[in-house]
Amino acid sequence: MTDRYFEDYVPGVIYDCGSIExxxxxxxxxxxxxxxxxxxxxxxxxxxxxxxxxxASGWHTASLMMRLYAEHYLSTVxxxxxxxxxxxxxxxxVRPGAVLRLRATVTEARRSRSKPDRGLVRTRVEFVDxxxxxxxxxxxxxxxxxxxxxxDRAPAG
Amino acid sequence: MTDRYFEDYVPGVIYDCGSIExxxxxxxxxxxxxxxxxxxxxxxxxxxxxxxxxxASGWHTASLMMRLYAEHYLSTVxxxxxxxxxxxxxxxxVRPGAVLRLRATVTEARRSRSKPDRGLVRTRVEFVDxxxxxxxxxxxxxxxxxxxxxxDRAPAG
Numbered sequence: 001m002t003d004r005y006f007e008d009y010v011p012g013v014i015y016d017c018g019s020i021e022x023x024x025x026x027x028x029x030x031x032x033x034x035x036x037x038x039x040x041x042x043x044x045x046x047x048x049x050x051x052x053x054x055x056a057s058g059w060h061t062a063s064l065m066m067r068l069y070a071e072h073y074l075s076t077v078x079x080x081x082x083x084x085x086x087x088x089x090x091x092x093x094v095r096p097g098a099v100l101r102l103r104a105t106v107t108e109a110r111r112s113r114s115k116p117d118r119g120l121v122r123t124r125v126e127f128v129d130x131x132x133x134x135x136x137x138x139x140x141x142x143x144x145x146x147x148x149x150x151x152d153r154a155p156a157g
Numbered sequence: 158m159t160d161r162y163f164e165d166y167v168p169g170v171i172y173d174c175g176s177i178e179x180x181x182x183x184x185x186x187x188x189x190x191x192x193x194x195x196x197x198x199x200x201x202x203x204x205x206x207x208x209x210x211x212x213a214s215g216w217h218t219a220s221l222m223m224r225l226y227a228e229h230y231l232s233t234v235x236x237x238x239x240x241x242x243x244x245x246x247x248x249x250x251v252r253p254g255a256v257l258r259l260r261a262t263v264t265e266a267r268r269s270r271s272k273p274d275r276g277l278v279r280t281r282v283e284f285v286d287x288x289x290x291x292x293x294x295x296x297x298x299x300x301x302x303x304x305x306x307x308x309d310r311a312p313a314g
Contacts, residue, residue, distance in 0.1 A: 057220075
């Protein structure tokens with residue numbers, strides 16, 4: 001994604017950002033390092049726990065979302081990082097072997113007044129499992145550069 | 158943390174959940190896997206980028222927060238997972254070598270009406286760097302079991 005700028009993120013447009021599988025090995029590796037609760041790291045204890053088996057750390061699900069978001073939605077030429085995320089939700093557990101597909105919908109695009117070389121884009125992301133249930137959703141903020149003025153884009157005259 | 162239940166999360170109480178260092182090796186490893194933007198994975202490109210150097214993926218910072226939150230705040234006997242997080246913010250970049258300290262403040266605790274064996278706790282988390290600047294904050298929801306009734310806790314009579 002090398003030619004997408006602020007102006008190209010148009011509210012209402014929906015992007016399919018592809019899918020990714022959650023392997024049990026990676027689920028365990030992530031959780032041992034960052035979220036070592038029994039229902040994320042110990043299959044036997046998890047079977048007797050609140051989810052009846054292992055589930056992915058919610059931060060792992062968020063990180064897998066980010067992978068697809070960085071590769072298929074953000075642009076290497078215009079992404080300036082994110083100030084934050086609102087209304088992050090994990091409505092259903094993610095189990096080993098799940099294949100998740102990312103849908104990203106532009107919900108707002110506002111040019112900065114103080115820094116006119118950029119704008120703020122708000123995107124609703126939804127991570128959907130094989131049964132078409134949403135397992136993760138959030139409203140993500142991103143700062144994006146506007147398209148630079150260039151000779152071939154200058155007004156005629 | 159093996160004896161903390163819903164009743165023990167009292168609004169207004171602040172917990173110091175310890176600190177953790179963000180090594181450059183781990184910063185790069187995380188970002189290569191989950192957030193491969195130049196300013197997270199390529200030191201040379203990052204030096205010329207919007208942050209003037211490498212910074213941690215925001216999801217890496219969130220995951221490091223979770224590590225301390227799981228170890229020093231949640232309880233293995235009562236944690237039932239999280240429905241979500243609100244107002245997640247990354248107000249300042251996290252650079253390699255940063256040492257971050259986690260502060261967790263209980264802001265709300267509400268017993269469930271439909272499932273009286275549990276309650277919802279809301280916690281404001283703040284990850285603070287060596288200069289006492291907040292680099293990450295969020296409002297985290299958690300479901301927690303209430304303390305089980307037991308012989309030694311039954312009312313006298």
